[in-house]
Amino acid sequence: MNATAKEKLITVTGLEKQFGGVPVLCGIDVEIDRGDVICVIGPSGSGKSTFLRCLNLLEKPNGGSIVFEGDELTDKKTDVNRHRQKMGMVFQQFNLFPHMTVLDNLTCAPVMLKKFTKEEAEEKAMTLLARVGLADRAASYPNQLSGGQKQRVAIVRALCMEPDVMLFDEPTSALDPEMVGEVLDVMKELAESGMTMVVVTHEMGFAREVSNRVIFLDEGVIAEEGTPAEVFGNPKSERLKSFLSKVL
């Protein structure tokens, strides 16, 4: 595949979501190409996380369409589980499985879904663990790890399924400040390796430096989007200007 040729990975059209009648997303249109690193920013309550969670149907959209690798995800006949294998997700609260060792956390889904044999999965897991500098923690349990280590394990857990896109839901928001860097470094390396990423974040430095597109969500709509240079250097809307003045 030619790296410069754009290949559509996810096409979101008119995405709507309400919680108990309260609109959270009011018609979102986004195209995500393979290799994109998209940061979603915005004030709290703007629908950033909901948008991300709709992409892999952890939240069921009330309207609109999500086409992933040519398949309409909102169609009832679509096998969501199969598609989710291709969409890794990293949560704010890590959500590692506390009753399993780090290695079991990484291998349980690929082995259960018969994507790899146990041996293959363990080999892959160890390689990836080494890449994030945690090979020596394979036999540890999640609660023996620091927050930063947990989140790196969570990233590796998603990568073990060899996803085509990685969704990050405020991956550093629950971390102590001194641990944010180690997680962002892993994400940066992942982005540089060509992984398609959608990142909901408050880390404006990361958004500016790593992403190729920034989406500013406000009150359930995309208020502004563009390259980091456009969004951060030359914000057009008043809402974005006032948001940036508060967070930068």
Place this chain on the structure above:
Amino acid sequence: MSWFAKLHETFIATGHYKLILNGFKNTIIITLGALLIGVVIGSVIAIAKYFSEGVPSLKVVDVICDFYVTVIRGIPVVVLLLIFYFIVLTGVEGVPVAILTFGINSGAYMAEVVRSGINAVDKGQMEAGRSLGLSKMQAMRKIVFPQAIRNILPAIGNEMIALLKETSVAGYVAVVDLTRAGNLVRNNTFDAINPLMLVALVYLILVVGLTRLLKVFERKLARSDKRN
């Protein structure tokens, strides 16, 4: 007659110790069998309720589970035992009927215990499993349920103690359990104190033993929680 001579006469000379031993055996068998059935029924109901929650097409499952729990919890276990022995399973021996009845009864209580255990597992665990591509059932089996069981082990222990003592009404359907055996010895020997005190003591020892065992178990779990 000295107390020891009396004991000898009541239990040994008359061969009544065999009756007591047999009763003890039956009490243990009924308790363990019923516990097993109870845990299985409880888990199935709790998981079925979890899956049917908020799914209109599975509303009937939810209603059936609620009906089961309501009816079983609303009927005294002795009445249930009599119904099963004399109406539902006529011709079946007392011990199997007792195992089944106490199991079904315990299952209703266990269902609530397991359900609370499942609800206590963080919602993010299911989401993490689903986001990896696991089906709801796979995520339940591998991720949520094992954690739920860990949460409720102490409660299951309590249920086991309650169950052990509940089985003392098995005599209603011609089962010679520990209680009935003691009562039979009292009847045969006109010695009320010794057989009944013995029976009481055996239950007490069993319950204290179980409680100790549970404490050890809980400490072990607490240690592994720290490890985790």
